[in-house]
Amino acid sequence: MIADELTNKPKLSQEQQDVKRMFNIIKKYKAYVRHYNKNGNENFNMDKTFILDMIYGIGIAVDPDKYSFSVGFAEFKKDLIEKVLQDKLIGQ
Numbered sequence: 228m229i230a231d232e233l234t235n236k237p238k239l240s241q242e243q244q245d246v247k248r249m250f251n252i253i254k255k256y257k258a259y260v261r262h263y264n265k266n267g268n269e270n271f272n273m274d275k276t277f278i279l280d281m282i283y284g285i286g287i288a289v290d291p292d293k294y295s296f297s298v299g300f301a302e303f304k305k306d307l308i309e310k311v312l313q314d315k316l317i318g319q
Contacts, residue, residue: 252288252289253288255287255288255291256284256285256288259284259287259288260281260284263280263284282303282304282307283300283303285303286299286300286303286304286307287299289303
């Protein structure tokens with residue numbers, strides 16, 4: 228890869244790239260939660276709104292371009308159900 232040759236950085240394995248991506252997602256999610264707390268949401272209950280807000284935070288941490296705002300959140304919920312939860316819901 229040309230960029231690697233220019234910077235003399237070793238190319239990351241797929242596993243290393245995945246770990247780096249996961250750390251970036253976690254970093255973004257932590258920032259979302261800190262921001263959530265700073266915006267007067269410290270008196271929340273474990274209600275539907277709070278849970279949906281946290282799910283939204285996961286979505287924008289994963290892909291802010293794809294999952295932001297109401298349209299993006301709807302897409303994230305759809306993807307979450309299809310790619311993660313559906314197997315659990317039908318017992319697989």
